[in-house]
Amino acid sequence: MASQSEGGGKDDIKTHFVTREGTYKLMPLSEYSKPTRVPYNGQTNTPSRVSFINVNDGSPSPDRICFNVGRELYFYVYKGVKKAADLTKPIDKRLYKGTFPTCHDFNRMIISSESVRLLVGFTAGQLQLIDPIKKELGKLYNEERLIDKTKVTCIKWIPGSTNQFIVSHSSGQMYIYNEELPCGPTPPHYQPFKQGDSFSVFTCKTKSTRNPLYRWMVGHGPINEFAFSPCAQYLAVVGQDGYLRVFNYNSMELVGSMKSYFGGLLCVCWSPDSKYIVVGGEDDLVTVWSFIEKRVVCRGQGHRSWIGVVAFDPYTSVFSEEESDSSDKKTGSGNHENVVNGSLQSNRNSLECPSTSSSSNITTYRFGSVGQDTMLCLWDITEDIIKQPYGRSRTSILVTPNASHTLPRCNSLPQSQKSNSVASDLSLDGNAHPVTNHTSSLSTKFATLTLADRKESQERKEHKRNFSLASRSVDKNSILRSNHVKPVDDSIKLLGTSACPRLEESPILEPLVCKRIASERLTELIFREECIVTACQEGLVYTWARPGWTCPQGYANTMQHTVVSPQVGEVYQMQF
Amino acid sequence: MKMGNNPSQLEKEIGTEQLPANEHYFGLVNFGNTCYGNSVLQALYFCRPFREKVLQFKQHQKNNKKETLLTCLADLFYSIATQKKKVGTIAPKKFITRLRKEYELFDNYMQQDAHEFLNYLLNRVSELLQAEKQGNKPKSVNNPEIQSKPEPTWVEELFQGTFTNETRCLNCETVSSKDEDFLDLSVDVEQNTSITHCLRGFSSTETLCAEQKYYCEVCCSKQEAQKRMRVKKLPQILALHLKRFKYMEQMNRFTKLSYRVVFPLELRLFNTSDDAFNPDRMYDLVAVVIHIGSSLNRGHYISIVKSDGFWLLFDDDIVDKIDPSTIEDFYGLPSDLQKNSETGYILFYQSRE
Numbered sequence: 001m002a003s004q005s006e007g008g009g010k011d012d013i014k015t016h017f018v019t020r021e022g023t024y025k026l027m028p029l030s031e032y033s034k035p036t037r038v039p040y041n042g043q044t045n046t047p048s049r050v051s052f053i054n055v056n057d058g059s060p061s062p063d064r065i066c067f068n069v070g071r072e073l074y075f076y077v078y079k080g081v082k083k084a085a086d087l088t089k090p091i092d093k094r095l096y097k098g099t100f101p102t103c104h105d106f107n108r109m110i111i112s113s114e115s116v117r118l119l120v121g122f123t124a125g126q127l128q129l130i131d132p133i134k135k136e137l138g139k140l141y142n143e144e145r146l147i148d149k150t151k152v153t154c155i156k157w158i159p160g161s162t163n164q165f166i167v168s169h170s171s172g173q174m175y176i177y178n179e180e181l182p183c184g185p186t187p188p189h190y191q192p193f194k195q196g197d198s199f200s201v202f203t204c205k206t207k208s209t210r211n212p213l214y215r216w217m218v219g220h221g222p223i224n225e226f227a228f229s230p231c232a233q234y235l236a237v238v239g240q241d242g243y244l245r246v247f248n249y250n251s252m253e254l255v256g257s258m259k260s261y262f263g264g265l266l267c268v269c270w271s272p273d274s275k276y277i278v279v280g281g282e283d284d285l286v287t288v289w290s291f292i293e294k295r296v297v298c299r300g301q302g303h304r305s306w307i308g309v310v311a312f313d314p315y316t317s318v319f320s321e322e323e324s325d326s327s328d329k330k331t332g333s334g335n336h337e338n339v340v341n342g343s344l345q346s347n348r349n350s351l352e353c354p355s356t357s358s359s360s361n362i363t364t365y366r367f368g369s370v371g372q373d374t375m376l377c378l379w380d381i382t383e384d385i386i387k388q389p390y391g392r393s394r395t396s397i398l399v400t401p402n403a404s405h406t407l408p409r410c411n412s413l414p415q416s417q418k419s420n421s422v423a424s425d426l427s428l429d430g431n432a433h434p435v436t437n438h439t440s441s442l443s444t445k446f447a448t449l450t451l452a453d454r455k456e457s458q459e460r461k462e463h464k465r466n467f468s469l470a471s472r473s474v475d476k477n478s479i480l481r482s483n484h485v486k487p488v489d490d491s492i493k494l495l496g497t498s499a500c501p502r503l504e505e506s507p508i509l510e511p512l513v514c515k516r517i518a519s520e521r522l523t524e525l526i527f528r529e530e531c532i533v534t535a536c537q538e539g540l541v542y543t544w545a546r547p548g549w550t551c552p553q554g555y556a557n558t559m560q561h562t563v564v565s566p567q568v569g570e571v572y573q574m575q576f
Numbered sequence: 577m578k579m580g581n582n583p584s585q586l587e588k589e590i591g592t593e594q595l596p597a598n599e600h601y602f603g604l605v606n607f608g609n610t611c612y613g614n615s616v617l618q619a620l621y622f623c624r625p626f627r628e629k630v631l632q633f634k635q636h637q638k639n640n641k642k643e644t645l646l647t648c649l650a651d652l653f654y655s656i657a658t659q660k661k662k663v664g665t666i667a668p669k670k671f672i673t674r675l676r677k678e679y680e681l682f683d684n685y686m687q688q689d690a691h692e693f694l695n696y697l698l699n700r701v702s703e704l705l706q707a708e709k710q711g712n713k714p715k716s717v718n719n720p721e722i723q724s725k726p727e728p729t730w731v732e733e734l735f736q737g738t739f740t741n742e743t744r745c746l747n748c749e750t751v752s753s754k755d756e757d758f759l760d761l762s763v764d765v766e767q768n769t770s771i772t773h774c775l776r777g778f779s780s781t782e783t784l785c786a787e788q789k790y791y792c793e794v795c796c797s798k799q800e801a802q803k804r805m806r807v808k809k810l811p812q813i814l815a816l817h818l819k820r821f822k823y824m825e826q827m828n829r830f831t832k833l834s835y836r837v838v839f840p841l842e843l844r845l846f847n848t849s850d851d852a853f854n855p856d857r858m859y860d861l862v863a864v865v866i867h868i869g870s871s872l873n874r875g876h877y878i879s880i881v882k883s884d885g886f887w888l889l890f891d892d893d894i895v896d897k898i899d900p901s902t903i904e905d906f907y908g909l910p911s912d913l914q915k916n917s918e919t920g921y922i923l924f925y926q927s928r929e
Contacts, residue, residue, distance in 0.1 A: 045904070262859075537910070
């Protein structure tokens, strides 16, 4: 497995990488950017983000791409792994003055080849609704900045809605708007509507209905991103205070939370079956949190800096062959009693959450992450990780023969190496049915992996340790005694719980792939059927063809487990 | 940079009522290239435990004390802490004069390195405290062993951590470990990384081979060995020095690495040893000394500090309130081409517990 760990490795920028399903290749002719490439001057500090929409016009290229670069916003036909559209002929291009676009989202309910609805958020807090095809629509919200003056950090249509959307700001507030309503000439007055642990919801107190419909205050400090579960019932919010908070959106109840190991959480995403949430942040870790068990499942270590985007890859997640009768059929409320044991309460939430596909039998989840280190990491969460109950890994450490390692290393093994016969009882609580032979097989894995680890660390020679010498031998006890005793705050109390395990209490995943793929910080990652799309700070949008999709003929191929096609893509090898 | 902000403006910005009681924000006058000192002094002043110890020292000081760098530091901190006004400027003249008197001994090109100054100051204060302790002790204890192993002063109590240096002989697999103390950690920097990654690099395994072979006492011969250092005792105040000045032989001078190295407001360490006493200690960023410019001998130092929930920027005699989001401006440059930059140089993290 082409796994390359932190610290080591060469720093060349990669144009392809290999996973178990084959080789992913950068398609240089599919690159999107500003039509006029100017040398990067380091001045734009708004990350470039990408939004896609399929307009279903029956043409061979029904996809449209939108991305922001500095003060500009571009809208093109997206041709996937085929040669990019003519960059000098965008369908729409907007240039903003005094404020920079930060994020955007297409409405998925009202789409036609003549009209799409795109929401855009800006650094100074304003919001805009535009139609980049028709070009006539151009509503502004919070134009006078009476509602919120701070940067828009995330903007999204409410799933299934044609007119309501949510926007988060670095003020730590989220607002719900109806695009048809006015924002009013005066600052809104709010009245409390609902309050809970570390959040409160307000409504706008006016005679006539106006925007915003609701104001949510969540946690302390900026909200960095939020995401609706694929089942559309839950809203996951991450913020600078290091917390992930998951709300039942309609009942406005906090249903779960976790804390980063340290520092702010910058990004969040849901697994396709709404069962897992992955977050990334300033601790350089990706953290997998189980929505059903409400616990941290594992952490992934591989990035060299903060992680800006995480995304699940629904196309390479492995589904078990067996027909599962567990989750889908239990959705009926009468069947709750069939679920024996104490975690009924938490199960109920998940059962109410319909899954998008035959999701209950995903056995290996694939997700990716990109960050300020210019690296792309891909991760597999396998069944043995998912099933490992909280705190179990501690036992595994003791089994590890090489005691000099602090961290249990737990590599994700390819699906083919395990039986997936237990897939259907991947049931809703790992705690209740711990599979004993799983544990034992795990410790063997730890043992082997530790060896591999040592070998890998031998390769990391180039790092020199450095320290300032102030050599004085000292009675250590007197130093320990001097620690100031202060009241302990919440985030410290959480350490050692399932909301923030100690390092050794939770398995550490290593990335399947960890490659430097750009010269600038990476700011976007989207998994599509035929490709992976990445973008970087300077506004270059890259398309990475999946195995078997490197040539246009590849369109005929099917996705899952394709045999790698002849390497037609060689001509695309690009020198940076 | 010198936009200027007179004291009353700062008061207006923060709001007079919101100014915390008992907190004073005083810029320090520059006496000609003394910004390296001013920036470090401000950072240390806002490391609250350090300030408290210095002020305690001042309180217990006898009047007839002879002047030392420590008494000058104590007088300076005392005069800031006892100002009637909340904001203003102060001239650290006595301290600088004293420092220059002592610094003449250090006749080298590093004179204006803020890190060198920090190191010197902490060690000097520790020595002075040590000498004082010795002086107070009855002379009967004349054991040379005790003298070579001095008791820790509050400087060590605040800043000193221990790392353990593990060496594994590749021939007999024997692991030997040796503990060493540090007052701050100097870490190598890489482009587009985090301070967490840089600290990891500090603890990455190094192989000793060829001329660097290690003498193994079990094998009784020089052997290839693996060596790594991990933190065993985490200090109360973790001072991290980013090694941004690299000596370039062909140019015969130090050049600046302006790499973008991000540092979070909250930090835990990954590179702790298995027997570490408090490996998950949570740290909060309280102060950063920032280097502005393109080389070690030219340029300017400023500092940003956290006080009562908001951030302040000290540029010699100028004090400004800054939004926490502007800390991003001091991470460094993502492009390797430019050398002139405003970059975090020394980070002060204070333990939360």
